[in-house]
Amino acid sequence: MDDDAEVRRSLSVLLRALQFRPMLWKDGRAFLRRLPEVPSGCVLLDLRMPGVDGLALQKELGAFSETFPIVMISGHADMAKAAQSLRGGARAFLSKPFTRQDLCDAVLNAFSWKNDVHARFRMGEVAREKFAKLDERESALLRIFANGQSEQTASYLLNLTMDEVDLCRENIFKKFEVDRMENAVRIFFEGNAVFSEGDHLGDPRFDSMLFSCK
Incomplete structure (x- = not known):
């Protein structure tokens, strides 16, 4: 989820290359409106978006955190924002630039956490x-x-x-x-x-x- 179309496209290509099946959203409100129809999965979420930003959307998704674990992404973050997101239950916080392996590890960790209570x-x-x-x-x-x-x-x-x-x-x-x-x-x-x-x-x-x- 990112308000920048080019970022959404790039991440989609990368995630498909890693054998994931991404759904693209330009803002948090659109995602929340369609939430009942969205299959469970990892939410790759940009910290700074117009309207509902990443931290606000994370808070709104609190009741669904086990269904939609969050990986937060930011190019403008400081430690305070990272700590706030991680304290709120995000499965990872990726500061740009990050590598393909960083993204893969974060998403796999989120799915493992979502699918296996013992994990x-x-x-x-x-x-x-x-x-x-x-x-x-x-x-x-x-x-x-x-x-x-x-x-x-x-x-x-x-x-x-x-x-x-x-x-x-x-x-x-x-x-x-x-x-x-x-x-x-x-x-x-x-x-x-x-x-x-x-x-x-x-x-x-x-x-x-x-x-x-x-």
Whole structure:
């Protein structure tokens, strides 16, 4: 779903080459009007669209999240928007430019999550195992990014230089086996999804510090 016809065409060609069967929509309202007729599947959604933007449409689709898992795409996003979307249940957040493999992995992950309840639990368990590999500074940094805050905020809150923030981020990437912070944040929320309310990944001492800085 994208208001740019050329982007819709390009993504359609790519998805068909990957053996998917895309349906094209130019805006969120058109999609919502036809929702009862649309077969279940992954929603590839542009963050910025006129009328109903990606985050607003994601919110409206909340009751259908298991039927229509979302992969958000943006060329203008910051970490705050990515974290907001992922916290809201998006299965991936792809910042342009992304590769064909990035798109394929994100869509396959969304379908696996949609079609297999046990797969969802396994994803949560894997996320917990990965999070357990982080040291205290790394887990604190990830929680700051998951709260949508910037590198500068992380540097201030954790009393780290920007070089130390970069090093912690690279360590997170290695331990999580990802190459984008958006993917690390997605794994963070996957891990949290297997807990009951009030029980979270990581050190609870960071909770009040992070959320008081929104």
